[in-house]
Amino acid sequence: MKEFILLLLFCHVASPVLHSLKYFYTGSSQVPNFPEFVSVGLVDDVEFDHYDSNTQRNEPKQDWMEKVTADEAGYWDRQTQILQGSQQVFKGNIETVKKRFNQTGGAHIVQWMYGCEWDDETGDTNGFNQHGYDGEDWISFDLKTLTWIAPTPQALITKHKWERETGETERWKNYLTQICIDWLKKYVDYGRSTLLRTELPSVSLLQKTPSSPVTCHASGFYPNKIMLFWRRDGEELLEDVDHGEILHNHDGTFQKSVDLDVSSVKPGDWGRYSCVFQLAGDEKDIVTKLDPKVIKTNWGKTEIKRDGDSPSGFPTGGVVGAVVGLLVLVAICIAGVIFWKKRNNGFEKANTSDGSASSDAGSAS
Incomplete structure (x- = not known):
């Protein structure tokens, strides 16, 4: 139940003008009756797109996301191809991490959450990129120091590998501080009538x-x-x-x-x-x-x-x-929104050319 408790953290109260764009990826092994890979995108904690290994399609979950088609030709086909690639990488990542922990079988889950926040009043921004394994932190990116944090010895190999890839570090910095923010602003504008509404209880x-x-x-x-x-x-x-x-x-x-x-x-x-x-x-x-x-x-x-x-x-x-x-929480949890203690990272590196990650994210090996 720890995962469910931690998941609820993303529902905590935020600043009145703080907007967020978050992507959650979940890869699973031997988890019955659930897809082996799921991706969910959230703007201000509202699900706006979804992909899973059963449908093999990235699809909009909000009517206002159809507007992206007019601005970005081939957006949904491109994102579908990206996520199909990520699905294969996540499958390999599970096996890699299982070996690190000397595990041979059983149900296991790898997770990736990344995205950004923007305060439309002050202009302040923040970025996060974190990976988890079986509900625990695996490795995360510190945007301030541009270093990778590995809370467990099993993740040190991945930390050292990624820190040698200085080009990837710069790409993540550029994505989290600029590209992600630009897409967040675009999505907030698309969904203005929904995301900026107020309803009393x-x-x-x-x-x-x-x-x-x-x-x-x-x-x-x-x-x-x-x-x-x-x-x-x-x-x-x-x-x-x-x-x-x-x-x-x-x-x-x-x-x-x-x-x-x-x-x-x-x-x-x-x-x-x-x-x-x-x-x-x-x-x-x-x-x-x-x-x-x-x-x-x-x-x-x-x-x-x-x-x-x-x-x-x-x-x-x-x-x-x-x-x-x-x-809803259970569905989001399985869909990649099992939220753990911090926020940041992934076993793979993202294609940061647009609003979501790609299949070229680096391997955990």
């Missing part, structure tokens, strides 16, 4: 049992640049609260929850507490008072009924959204 208070924490659940917001917290007497609470991760809904929006431990709160003091939702760029907060009359429960009779509520009082949309969100 519905906010509910939930409680499993009379002794359980009260959960403040916000669902249906976009983008994921939000704050959700409990406060008492107007001050944010830092104790007795448990923050959940931001999860995807099936419709492209997000959901998040934060729990408040009310075991030590006196009944007469409940009115001092409230849950606050803040969306970046929206000056008006959504404030929900801690009131027993509005808490939805799965015990006893709920005080409030709304369209779509279940008989138990819990909003079915929130429950379904959580399930769908988990399924």
